[in-house]
Amino acid sequence: MEGVDYLADERKKTEFDVEEMKIVWAGSRHTFEVSDRMAKLVANDPVFRKDDRVMLARKDLFKNTLRKATYAWKRINELRLSEEEASKLRSFVDEPAFTDLHWGMFVPAIKGQGTDEQQKKWLPLAYKMQIIGCYAQTELGHGSNVQGLETTATFDPQTDEFVIHSPTLTSSKWWPGGLGKVSTHGVVYARLILDGQEHGIHGFIVQLRSLEDHRPLPGITVADIGMKFGSGAYNTMDNGLLRFDHVRIPRDQMLMRVSQVTRDGKIVQSDVPRQLVYGTMVYVRQTIVQDASIALSRAVCIATRYSAVRRQFGSSNGGPETQVIDYKTQQSRLFPLLASAYAFRFVGEWLKWLYTDVTQRLQANDFSTLPEAHACTAGLKSLTTSVTADGIEESRKLCGGHGYLASSGLPELFAVYVPACTYEGDNTVLMLQVARFLMKTVSQLGSGKPPVGTISYMGRIEQLMQCRCAVKKAGDWLNPNAVLEAFEARAARMSVSCAQKLSKFSNPEEGFAELSADLVEAAVAHCQLIVVSKFFEKLQQDIPGKGVKRQLEVLCGVYSLHLLHKHQGDFLATSYITPKQASLANDQLRELYSQVRPNAIALVDAFNYTDHYLGSILGCYDGNVYPKLYEAAWRDPLNDSVIPDGYEQYIRPLLKQQLRVAKL
Ligand SMILES: CC/C=C\C/C=C\C/C=C\C/C=C\C/C=C\C/C=C\C=C\C(=O)SCCNC(=O)CCNC(=O)[C@H](O)C(C)(C)COP(=O)(O)OP(=O)(O)OC[C@H]1O[C@@H](n2cnc3c(N)ncnc32)[C@H](O)[C@@H]1OP(=O)(O)O
Numbered sequence: 001m002e003g004v005d006y007l008a009d010e011r012k013k014t015e016f017d018v019e020e021m022k023i024v025w026a027g028s029r030h031t032f033e034v035s036d037r038m039a040k041l042v043a044n045d046p047v048f049r050k051d052d053r054v055m056l057a058r059k060d061l062f063k064n065t066l067r068k069a070t071y072a073w074k075r076i077n078e079l080r081l082s083e084e085e086a087s088k089l090r091s092f093v094d095e096p097a098f099t100d101l102h103w104g105m106f107v108p109a110i111k112g113q114g115t116d117e118q119q120k121k122w123l124p125l126a127y128k129m130q131i132i133g134c135y136a137q138t139e140l141g142h143g144s145n146v147q148g149l150e151t152t153a154t155f156d157p158q159t160d161e162f163v164i165h166s167p168t169l170t171s172s173k174w175w176p177g178g179l180g181k182v183s184t185h186g187v188v189y190a191r192l193i194l195d196g197q198e199h200g201i202h203g204f205i206v207q208l209r210s211l212e213d214h215r216p217l218p219g220i221t222v223a224d225i226g227m228k229f230g231s232g233a234y235n236t237m238d239n240g241l242l243r244f245d246h247v248r249i250p251r252d253q254m255l256m257r258v259s260q261v262t263r264d265g266k267i268v269q270s271d272v273p274r275q276l277v278y279g280t281m282v283y284v285r286q287t288i289v290q291d292a293s294i295a296l297s298r299a300v301c302i303a304t305r306y307s308a309v310r311r312q313f314g315s316s317n318g319g320p321e322t323q324v325i326d327y328k329t330q331q332s333r334l335f336p337l338l339a340s341a342y343a344f345r346f347v348g349e350w351l352k353w354l355y356t357d358v359t360q361r362l363q364a365n366d367f368s369t370l371p372e373a374h375a376c377t378a379g380l381k382s383l384t385t386s387v388t389a390d391g392i393e394e395s396r397k398l399c400g401g402h403g404y405l406a407s408s409g410l411p412e413l414f415a416v417y418v419p420a421c422t423y424e425g426d427n428t429v430l431m432l433q434v435a436r437f438l439m440k441t442v443s444q445l446g447s448g449k450p451p452v453g454t455i456s457y458m459g460r461i462e463q464l465m466q467c468r469c470a471v472k473k474a475g476d477w478l479n480p481n482a483v484l485e486a487f488e489a490r491a492a493r494m495s496v497s498c499a500q501k502l503s504k505f506s507n508p509e510e511g512f513a514e515l516s517a518d519l520v521e522a523a524v525a526h527c528q529l530i531v532v533s534k535f536f537e538k539l540q541q542d543i544p545g546k547g548v549k550r551q552l553e554v555l556c557g558v559y560s561l562h563l564l565h566k567h568q569g570d571f572l573a574t575s576y577i578t579p580k581q582a583s584l585a586n587d588q589l590r591e592l593y594s595q596v597r598p599n600a601i602a603l604v605d606a607f608n609y610t611d612h613y614l615g616s617i618l619g620c621y622d623g624n625v626y627p628k629l630y631e632a633a634w635r636d637p638l639n640d641s642v643i644p645d646g647y648e649q650y651i652r653p654l655l656k657q658q659l660r661v662a663k664l
């Protein structure tokens with residue numbers, strides 16, 4: 001039935017102003033308006049249709065992506081969209097493509113690591129897409145260990161060129177998105193060699209394909225690395241392999257903001273720390289944290305709407321069965337994910353601010369906040385992508401059997417999303433970077449240099465090592481100070497405990513390796529504290545709209561108390577809380593679930609996702625799930641004919657054979 005809202009009764013229960021919540025979720029009225037306009041533009045254009053994606057074979061899928069990406073570029077130019085609008089439009093097209101890497105890594109790498117002159121030369125070409133670029137760092141043999149990359153860039157003073165070479169099979173570049181079939185250029189990371197001496201890893205702009213006929217340039221071997229996880233999904237992307245056979249590039253194509261190579265082959269280090277060579281990764285990690293809230297909220301929106309539509313058991317006197325969203329078990333799995341989506345949204349907003357701040361400082365040669373920015377982007381990227389990937393899979397399970405259908409949108413969302421736990425730094429490797437930062441901070445306590453920013457709580461280490469939780473009744477857990485102190489004490493005590501164990505090793509690196517699993521747990525505790533504290537900070541802001549702030553307070557409570565419940569072992573083992581207090585936190589959590597329940601549908605409506613963007617029958621706005629599932633089944637190509645292809649060849653002979661056996 002067209003036009004009927006099957007979730008209307010749910011929407012009537014709402015206790016807050018959804019339109020105002022949409023603004024909070026978007027970040028500002030301006031961002032909301034841009035997103036809304038771009039989402040509708042994409043949803044109403046048939047070229048951006050995506051429901052057939054999972055059915056397409058790789059070649060067709062890839063060509064289809066090229067068609068959409070070039071059409072999107074055409075529309076961006078025709079409509080004279082701003083950079084912000086263009087980037088939103090691309091994200092609502094919702095199909096990984098070479099353009100993600102061009103705009104998301106190639107351009108930022110030149111901006112961050114190129115000199116003014118290099119930026120002037122290369123950026124206009126990239127902005128007009130007269131060249132298309134990728135980010136070629138990872139190799140077949142090394143990804144996490146960037147210092148272990150094998151590709152060489154040897155300076156030839158005779159010709160004033162670098163010779164880029166892949167000396168071994170394992171030095172082949174492997175994975176760069178957009179490289180396989182599209183990119184004309186790449187920022188290639190290689191080991192700089194001057195006069196036989198190694199000078200670490202640097203970025204070089206290398207042309208890969210002819211701008212005339214797209215053929216690989218001499219000395220370059222390039223191809224796609226093959227099919228990846230899932231159908232449709234990330235297979236729209238041409239992740240590539242690349243080998244260099246003594247390829248020559250001019251000296252001025254080494255990105256020289258961090259270090260310069262002079263005409264006579266000498267290296268000159270600028271004041272900028274060498275870690276800025278890793279700057280593009282810091283930038284992208286920060287954007288990945290923002291994207292985590294989008295991916296998780298999509299899954300949660302689908303699972304929440306479907307949980308309100310779906311009924312199982314509990315019918316009495318022929319009345320309707322129970323909506324599965326009313327089961328406490330369903331709530332205890334779903335509502336923490338809903339709360340996490342909001343939490344990640346706010347921490348992502350804050351991280352964007354932190355990144356902008358560190359960038360401005362770097363421009364003024366202030367490098368003091370770089371270690372914290374690295375630890376925060378690495379740790380939050382790791383935490384939010386792990387929770388989101390698991391959350392998408394949990395959302396699929398929350399939708400029961402129908403969640404496993406491609407038309408639920410969840411399998412493809414998972415398949416596209418799950419590599420986020422690996423790209424831009426494997427999540428464990430990144431948490432170990434946070435752990436190093438924590439151990440360094442603990443070792444410097446008492447040195448007279450007070451820890452600042454997200455680590456400033458360590459400055460109160462004596463108090464945090466001794467304090468005990470003051471909670472006496474469940475409602476006390478609604479006090480932000482009680483929750484914050486609990487998370488601070490847990491994080492501080494776990495770090496100090498690791499530091500104490502580390503100090504027993506004569507070789508600190510051996511100790512770090514031996515204790516790495518504990519160190520990762522301490523790093524996770526620290527990152528969870530950041531998310532909780534940024535949620536509380538958000539609540540300090542002036543938030544207009546009837547009931548909006550109240551709902552956010554409830555979600556903040558759900559986020560923090562579900563973490564406390566899930567990790568109660570940490571809180572108990574560090575002796576901050578008693579078992580009784582842990583149990584009171586759980587009682588309060590249950591109560592908060594009841595407060596989320598009437599608002600659940602409105603809380604996911606506030607994401608303002610179009611049905612096109614959600615790409616899910618189970619999550620459609622009107623909740624008219626069953627007729628749509630039934631119709632979609634008939635659209636499957638397998639149902640084009642009643643008798644399947646292959647009947648004559650396989651099924652009929654098989655049945656005949658069974659008949660013969662039966663007659664014997
Ligand atoms: C249905 C749905 C359909 C569609 C969905 C639609 C669209 C989806 C579209 C897009 C998806 C969204 C986003 C996608 C984005 C990207 C995905 C695509 C591309 C991915 C690209 C990549 O993966 S690029 C390659 C990334 N590689 C890595 O991340 C490598 C990880 N390794 C490292 O970073 C480093 O090697 C290391 C940090 C692990 C170690 O470095 P090393 O030099 O050996 O360092 P240490 O000795 O440990 O440390 C030395 C000191 O340096 C400090 N440090 C380290 N790193 C940094 C840094 N980055 N910044 C600042 N400082 C740093 C470190 O702390 C040490 O400091 P000390 O003070 O202790 O000395």
Ligand SMILES: Cc1cc2nc3c(=O)[nH]c(=O)nc-3n(C[C@H](O)[C@H](O)[C@H](O)COP(=O)(O)OP(=O)(O)OC[C@H]3O[C@@H](n4cnc5c(N)ncnc54)[C@H](O)[C@@H]3O)c2cc1C
Pocket residue numbers: 101135136137138141142143144145174175176177234239419422423424425426427428429432516
């Ligand atoms: C979809 C996708 C897109 C990508 N796009 C790009 C791109 O555009 N450009 C690019 O350059 N790269 C790209 N990559 C590569 C990506 O950045 C790397 O795969 C990633 O950094 C992980 O490195 P690795 O593959 O070497 O993992 P490995 O380091 O080999 O990890 C294997 C296992 O070892 C563990 N491990 C490794 N080191 C340690 C350690 N020190 N301590 C404890 N455990 C450890 C890890 O936790 C993991 O469990 C992409 C990857 C994927 C999947």
